[in-house]
Amino acid sequence: MTQTNYSGKVQRVAIIANGKYQSKRVVSKLFAALRDDKDFYLSKHNPDIVISIGGDGMLLSAFHMYEKDLDRVRFVGIHTGHLGFYTDYRDFEVDKLLEDLRKDKGEKISYPxxxxxxxxxxxxxxxxxxxxxxxxxxxxxxxxxxxxxxxxxxxxxxxxxxxxxxxxxxxxxxxxxxxxxxxxxxxxxxxxxxxxxxxxxxxxxxxxxxxxxxxxxxxxxxxxxxxxxxxxxxxxxxxxxxxxxxxxxxxKISFVATPFHTSFWERVKDAFIGEFDS
Missing domain, CATH: 2.60.200.30 (Probable inorganic polyphosphate/atp-NAD kinase; domain 2)
Structure with missing residues (x-):
């Protein structure tokens, strides 16, 4: 985990979502919360953070939208369907994401x-x-x-x-x-x-x-x-x-290093193995 040169500046946030009903509900909640927040500025142009809402396919699309800005932008995902490998939050955890973003100090986790x-x-x-x-x-x-x-x-x-x-x-x-x-x-x-x-x-x-x-x-x-x-x-x-x-x-691609950035092995277990008797 690394930390960027964070100076408490206003964070530019882009919200990218698929067309599913549940995703639209999450988008509406995020817009309402961030629109009047002095610490954030909603814009799809030159964002610092990209919030992807949907699943892994939606995050792939968000990645390709901003692949020329990988040295600057960080991603965070909300999944509104099945468990995803790139999405840290569920659709009912929007408040927790907002709380973590307000505490964010620029830390990131990067992958090849x-x-x-x-x-x-x-x-x-x-x-x-x-x-x-x-x-x-x-x-x-x-x-x-x-x-x-x-x-x-x-x-x-x-x-x-x-x-x-x-x-x-x-x-x-x-x-x-x-x-x-x-x-x-x-x-x-x-x-x-x-x-x-x-x-x-x-x-x-x-x-x-x-x-x-x-x-x-x-x-x-x-x-x-x-x-x-x-x-x-x-x-x-x-x-x-x-x-x-x-x-x-x-x-590399960088993700916001929130407390919800789940262990990779936990994701693998949940996706392919599930619970088992000890």
Whole structure:
């Protein structure tokens, strides 16, 4: 946990919410409480704090709205549905959030973000950031691609596709693919195959691989065609992809370090295991 150069200034707060009825009720309550509070200024332009209301998908959207401001903005989430990994407060805990924000001294908890660099055959470069993961798949047929780790040709992959996730994203799509769960403070990437072909002719490692923070991953398709590149909850299609490079971004996402910032392992237990007899 770190602390910013907090000087008691008025905090600019942006409120981002989905269209659900319960989320709208929370928004109304927050607006009513913060609108006339001299310590806060409600604005979606250059905020210091972004309050996301909904679930993890809504926080992903908020992250992408302000990904260019990660060195300055902090996030906090209120979930109005199922338990989320990025949301610290429930919809009935708005008063507690307001109390914690008024006591806030600028402390934050930061987690790694994925940097994705897509190079097309014509030389064009498209760069983006992912909070959870980025995947590449071939639309028409089996994807065949060379996998390079820190410049070393690691394997020739054949299958549906490849996912590269952040530690925070390890509990999302990566987990459903059989990948490992990483604590979000671990600065690493995780490469996980999607339905790889493994037989006596074609062979891949077949398990997820953890890549340290100073190394990078390259995926080089060996066949022309149309590929889909998914970055968190956004999907794009590109023809004639030359390569995709993955590394940890120079910026991190920061959350408001409130007393409600639940233990990661507590979240994992609640989401996947639940209560059990001691």
């Amino acid at each position: 973000v994925l940097h994705v660099k897509l190079t097309l055959q014509d030389g064009r470069i498209i760069e983006s950031r992912a909070l959870n993961e980025a995947t590449i798949k071939r639309i028409e047929k089996t994807m065949v691609a060379d996998v390079l780790i820190n410049g070393v040709k690691f394997e020739r992959f054949r299958g549906d596709g490849i996912s590269v996730s952040t530690p925070t994203g390890s509990t999302a799509y990566n987990k459903s693919l059989g990948g490992a769960i990483l604590h979000p403070t671990i600065e690493a990437l995780q490469l996980t195959e999607i339905s790889s072909l493994n037989n006596r002719v074609y062979r891949t490692l077949g398990s997820s691989v953890i890549i340290p923070k100073h190394e990078h991953i390259e995926i080089v398709p060996k066949r022309l065609g149309t590929y889909t590149l998914s970055v968190d909850n956004k999907t794009f299609s590109h023809k004639n992809v030359a390569k995709v490079e993955y590394s940890l971004d120079s910026k």
